[in-house]
Amino acid sequence: MSGILSAKLLEKMSEGIVKDWLSEFLPGIISLIICVILSLVLYWIGSHIIRHFRRVVRKALEYKNAETGVIQFSDAIIKLVGYTVIIFLICRLFGVQSATFAAAIASLGVAVGLALQGSFANFAGGVLILVLKPFVVGDFIHEDTHGNEGTVKEISIFYTKLLTYDGRTVILPNGVLANSSMINVTNAGKRMMDLEFGISYEDDIQKARQIIQNVLDQDENILHEEDSFIFVKDLADSAVVMGVRAWVPSPEYWKTVWRTRELVKIAFDEAGISIPFPQVVVNKKRKH
Numbered sequence: 001m002s003g004i005l006s007a008k009l010l011e012k013m014s015e016g017i018v019k020d021w022l023s024e025f026l027p028g029i030i031s032l033i034i035c036v037i038l039s040l041v042l043y044w045i046g047s048h049i050i051r052h053f054r055r056v057v058r059k060a061l062e063y064k065n066a067e068t069g070v071i072q073f074s075d076a077i078i079k080l081v082g083y084t085v086i087i088f089l090i091c092r093l094f095g096v097q098s099a100t101f102a103a104a105i106a107s108l109g110v111a112v113g114l115a116l117q118g119s120f121a122n123f124a125g126g127v128l129i130l131v132l133k134p135f136v137v138g139d140f141i142h143e144d145t146h147g148n149e150g151t152v153k154e155i156s157i158f159y160t161k162l163l164t165y166d167g168r169t170v171i172l173p174n175g176v177l178a179n180s181s182m183i184n185v186t187n188a189g190k191r192m193m194d195l196e197f198g199i200s201y202e203d204d205i206q207k208a209r210q211i212i213q214n215v216l217d218q219d220e221n222i223l224h225e226e227d228s229f230i231f232v233k234d235l236a237d238s239a240v241v242m243g244v245r246a247w248v249p250s251p252e253y254w255k256t257v258w259r260t261r262e263l264v265k266i267a268f269d270e271a272g273i274s275i276p277f278p279q280v281v282v283n284k285k286r287k288h
Helices: 002-063 068-093 098-115 117-132 174-178 205-218 250-271
Strands: 140-143 149-155 159-163 169-173 182-184 190-199 229-235 240-249
Touching: 002 068, 068 117, 068 149, 117 149, 117 159, 117 169, 117 174, 159 174, 169 174, 190 205, 190 250, 205 229, 205 240, 205 250, 240 250
Parallel strands: none
Antiparallel strands: 140 149, 140 182, 149 159, 159 169, 190 240, 229 240
16 A cells, blocks of 8 residues: 555656656747747848849849959858858847857957968958959969969959869969969960970071971961061070060960970971980990
8 A cells, every 4th residue: 555655656746847847948948949940940031132132232243344353252242241140140049149249259250360360361362352453354364473374263252263274273362362473464465475496406597497487377376467586595405496486365375385386396307307305425435
């Protein structure tokens, strides 16, 4: 009999504990679930608003004939600011006060700022590039720091993307581009082709010059209205180095360089003009 009473007592105590636990924690759990659901809804709605606003701004800038780099940079800024606002609103849903959020952002900003000084320099470099316009999207540039060159495809917040002639994408920090020298090939619309061909000392220089001139005259991509130069550039150890300079349209530069080298080599072979290579002569003394 006492065992039955003890079991009932334990059952009632358990029910009481469960009720007390539910009455204490259930409202908080429900509130947390509601906040999570509202956060997901807010993120979904906010992301769609940001996407729509970015589309509107892009179309407005395109209507004003803004440069592609300005459009890309503005789009990245809108995206960054928009998602920062969404994060702030979500934090407010979970009860984070504005002052607390601002203090956390300020502390985080100091820490991140010290760690990401280069990124801020890249951001400032991006702004300078858009304001001073040393190049725009679509220009072919050659930067002197690491010798990278290619067509500018995108100017983002921190980086600029180049597409090389062989299809590679080169990502360069804006800070480096803003603080180093570069060559903007597109500004002039034409580029000088600078080639070298070595001939042996026994070959006729005038004959070699005429062969090279014939190759240039027959190439449609050479700008014949511009002056071209064929000259003796150097008297090297094993060859007479012929220099060739001619102007070509910037988009056709590399194709013309490769074609000219090939055609000059074929023409030299047909004319019996040799392209020498370094040779070593070894004299062996006989022992008596």
